Amino acid sequence: MTQSTAAHDEPTPLDVSIRSLGAQGDGVASLPDGSAVHVPYTLPGELVRLTQDKGGRWTLKEILTQSPDRVDPPCSLFGNCGGCTLQHMALPALLAWKSERVNAALKKAGFQTLPTAEQHQVKSHSRRRADLAIRRNGKDILLGLHARNSHAVVDLTECSVLHPTVVSALPAFRQVLRSLEGLRQAGDLHINLLESGMDVLLATDGPLSTGDRTRLAAFADSLSIPRISWRSVSSNAEPENVAQRGSVRHSFGSATVAPPAGAFLQATAESEAWIQESVIAALPKKLGKRDTLIELYAGCGTLSFPLASRARVLAYEGHAAAASCLQAATGGTRVTAECRDLNRRPIMGKTLNTATAVVLDPPHAGAKLQMTQIAAGKPKSVVYVSCNPAALAKDATVLFSAGYSLSSISVIDQFLWSAEVEAVCGFTHESSRRSRSGLSRSG
Ligand SMILES: C[S@@+](CC[C@H](N)C(=O)[O-])C[C@H]1O[C@@H](n2cnc3c(N)ncnc32)[C@H](O)[C@@H]1O
Structure with missing residues (x-):
């Protein structure tokens, strides 16, 4: 680290080496006083020059030595759009960094010897789920993602992440949104690209007029959109259908489900298949008619079927x-589904103990209450699907303390060019396996 000289009235720049990437994907360096500084859009190993703004904040002025992993970002919106923070990093290096984050979380939980992780990375232009912000801007409509650390909306005039079917529909969406009386200033647009086509959930800051509903129905017809649903941005009520021109369906395994508006869907078709395969590969090899799998946080059945x-x-x-969507599709399958808030009423240890394996895919915050019950019940096998290394570290700590060993790791980079990472981790409890086989031998 060197302090360089500067012109008379310019702030004195500081040259620092980027030592790592932080959880949000920003480069991290040490300041002379030992504190850490986060420098967006830099990479480990790079020597960078920082300047201090009037508020005392260090910002990037120049990259003096580039990392060999630095590449030209593919999207012209990179740096403005808050969706991608790591397009300047080569994809193999990005996947290696994400794998390292998962490994670090598991080590933090106590597992020191880790199995070699299987690694997968989705292709660009493959994301089938879009959560976009809408703003009126004079006569124009801005439709896109928020700028980084800002409420400003960056109009998505191109996107290297989203599926082309979604990107190519955005100009038509802007046009219909512009015409809506129910859209005063702001709203949200959620698109799930299902097998039946785009399933659209619109939220606006005003009520839809009769004319709005007619315009949305005509729009659905013109783009062959099976369903458009609507809700108010300020309400938690279930969305209402404003246009339905066909059935909404999607298949998971051998079942076909009808997902509700705004349903959770894994980010891409490819990553969904890798998650399904990794979960199944992490199960005990021999499963018979008497075996039961308990699945927690099942969504519409991505993993259940x-x-x-x-x-x-x-x-x-x-x-x-x-x-309800999951329950409606269980006929003729070996799935039984129940609606249950697992934060209020977790499945208890004694029930979990009857399962050969527990599979859980919790939301971002993790599964604190459920983990306590898993540790109490000690099912032989636990397969944990994680979308957040910090929550994984906490939840896996409970498994480590309960005597589980870590048998498999799959890392799936399904949110390309962001810091998000998905992982499927298989855990096994040897003593519960021994006690069961002992029981069956004596019985
Ligand atoms: C990461 S998603 C996984 C869904 C499904 N496994 C899939 O792959 O599509 C997490 C799921 O947990 C559900 N969920 C969130 N909080 C919950 C709670 N307190 N009790 C039960 N389910 C919850 C959400 O509705 C969502 O379906």
């Missing part, structure tokens, strides 16, 4: 509409 190819599945989901 593929899991049913191996054993009977008891699936629990807290969102009423998702649970």
